[in-house]
Amino acid sequence: MEVVVASQRKVGNLLGLAVLGYLVREPMHPYELGRLLKAHGEDRSIKFTHGSLYMVFGQLAKAGFIAEHETSREGQRPERTVYALTDAGRAELKDWMRELVAEPGHEYPRFVAALSMISALHPDEVAALLRDRLDALARRVGEAEAIVAGADAHPLFLVEEEYRIALLNAEVAFVRRFLERIEGWRPQWAAFHEGER
Amino acid sequence: MEVVVASQRKVGNLLGLAVLGYLVREPMHPYELGRLLKAHGEDRSIKFTHGSLYMVFGQLAKAGFIAEHETSREGQRPERTVYALTDAGRAELKDWMRELVAEPGHEYPRFVAALSMISALHPDEVAALLRDRLDALARRVGEAEAIVAGADAHPLFLVEEEYRIALLNAEVAFVRRFLERIEGWRPQWAAFHEGER
């Protein structure tokens, strides 16, 4: 018997969450929603492309969380289909949000994968690469802080940026500490790479 | 003209990195590698299933990073194909690792998505949910620390677990701070949810 993963949502893509969250305010057609998401910088928090957006609308409709509201045509532009949230959709939004906030999920950041294989590189090279990473991280923090400083929204709408900053700073601290510890490990670690040219 | 994303590796799945990293020591067949990865707890760092493993072996072979080494049959078990790393594979491993260590990539954690939509929930409920999250995070930290404490490997082979701990602790601090700030925002935020039943 196979393991049955819990929380098998009909639509798993987080872009679907954003769609539900925006449609709760007013019905919209996919393209318009896409522009809104970009304008609000949601693309920093949720991965999406033009294509995935239409796909997710399709999935949500099939699952009954949204439904066609009207289909209108303006001038000779392609016909556009406006979707509205259903009651099931409203329920799903709440339920999904609750799960995401209350239950941290296991994630697989790229850096973790690299760390788990880190001995594949020579310690001296790792040290140099980590210093590059520190620079890049500092730039990231700068960008995020600029966004927070330059926005005129209520801070509630910037928490995700604050969260990013917190994690980036934690990573900076970790990398610094790692760099220090490499010193002590260097002999053994380097010996492991003897005769590699 | 469309944006051409840089670093278009022939194999993008991080499971491929693990395969290269293990095959650098000795040739292996997919199933064996799978057992090894599980035994070493790599499945905490890199997402993989039985199916994705065979897929990645196929991709790596097509890309020329690994090649059939021999195909043997033991008793009447299905024939198994042992793969070995090629020179191109060795180069790819190094190059990929360098990129992953030096360049932080933009990621999309689930919690960030939820935070960006957090106003969809009532502040009182958010507070309760965040307290649940704190409990869960504490458990996670405990697990990770137990792994570090209970392992007899060189600490170099536990850095990824240390990294996880660092990020978890940063998240705990962030959530605590968020909880405090909710107090001040509560009136406006709650008003936003007036008349919802």
Next chain:
DNA sequence: TCTATCATGTAACCAGTTACATGATTTT
């Protein structure tokens, strides 16, 4: 000896990305 689990792999399905299509504006 029947049942479960291991060992090994393939095939079918689904989700996500990229490319294509086409008329309407805007810019050069």
Next chain:
DNA sequence: AAAATCATGTAACTGGTTACATGATAGA
């Protein structure tokens, strides 16, 4: 008026997941 970009959507492709298949041991 040609070229670019916007607006809107569909179709084709590719990568990942899930389900299926099948003989070999091991446990009840």
